[in-house]
Amino acid sequence: MPGPPPEREEAPPEPVRQMPAATVRCPNCRTENAADRTLCVRCALLLDPGPPPAVRPPWWRRLLRRERRAAPVAGTRPRPAWRRPRVALPVVLLLLAVGVWFALPHMGNWLGLARDETGMPESLPPAAVRASSALKGHPADAAFDGFTNRYWAPATQDGATLEADFEAPGVRVTKLVVFGGTSAKKDEFLTQARPARIQVELIAADGNTSTHHITLKDQPGQQTFDVRGKDVVRARLAPETWYGAGHGHRLALAEVEFFGHRS
Incomplete structure (x- = not known):
């Protein structure tokens, strides 16, 4: 086996x-x-x-690119989509650029106006003065000498003018101070006629003239007026009306002073 x-x-x-x-x-x-x-x-x-x-x-x-929005989380309410302006925004930017372009030539005037409003004005004494006529002892420069007890009196009141010249390139005038009458003292103020309304012409270096009309109160002392002009090389004051005329009274202007900024 x-x-x-x-x-x-x-x-x-x-x-x-x-x-x-x-x-x-x-x-x-x-x-x-x-x-x-x-x-x-x-x-x-x-x-x-x-x-x-x-x-x-x-x-x-x-x-100009449209971004994709993230999907909302489940259980939350999606926020409404903000539609980006695809045409309006570029148009607005273009208009702003055009506005800046056209505003550039005027920037100097705007800056000068801002300086006038924020800066302290200074006294602007003229380089030369003259008048259409003057009585003896009351010449034209008596109205610009800084003393209120001396005055200019024209020999002829009708058509009387007082002029002041400023050195080139001119000054920027913002205010005008006037002392009417013969003196700032009350007891001497009424002895002669006083200007009531004066036409003020500010002549620029390019020949442009700005005309202002100021109205004075019949009271002694300083009276200040806003009178503006740029690149002013000459100022002309022409009394139009006056207080206390007649009875042998002569027109009297004690002091005139310009304020502003030098160019």
Whole structure:
């Protein structure tokens, strides 16, 4: 009878090869870290910082580009969309640019006006004065000498004028101070006729003339008026009416002074 089959020898099991653990290299210090780590074991910096933040384009590129809105979170009410003006805004910018272009020639006048309003005006004494006529002892320069007890008196009241010249390139006049009569003292004020209405002409270097009419009160002392002119090289005062005329009274003008800024 045949015997039992011979026993087969079993082959030894093959060794299991262990796969090397995945690692992540630190982008800062280049140290190998386990794949499940978030921070580097050496420098503690973030191992996977993610993609860099998107750079926002400049405003001039965003002006006419429509950006996509982020989808609203579930359960929230979306905000109403703001529609960017695609035509109106460029038109407004164009109009502003045109306005600035046309305003440039007038910037000097505006700056001069701002200086007149904010700066303290200074006295503007004339370089030369003259009158249509004058009584003896009462010349034209008596009205510009800074003393109120001396006065100019024309020999002829009708058509009388008083002129003052300023050095080139002229001055910017803002105010006019007038002392009517023979003196600022009340007891001497009524001894002669006093101007009631004066026509003031400010003549610029280019020949343009601005005319003003001022009305004085019949009282002694200083009276100030807003009289404006730029690049003024000559001022002409012409009394039109007066108080206390007749009975041998002569027209008297004690003092005239201009205030403003030098060009």
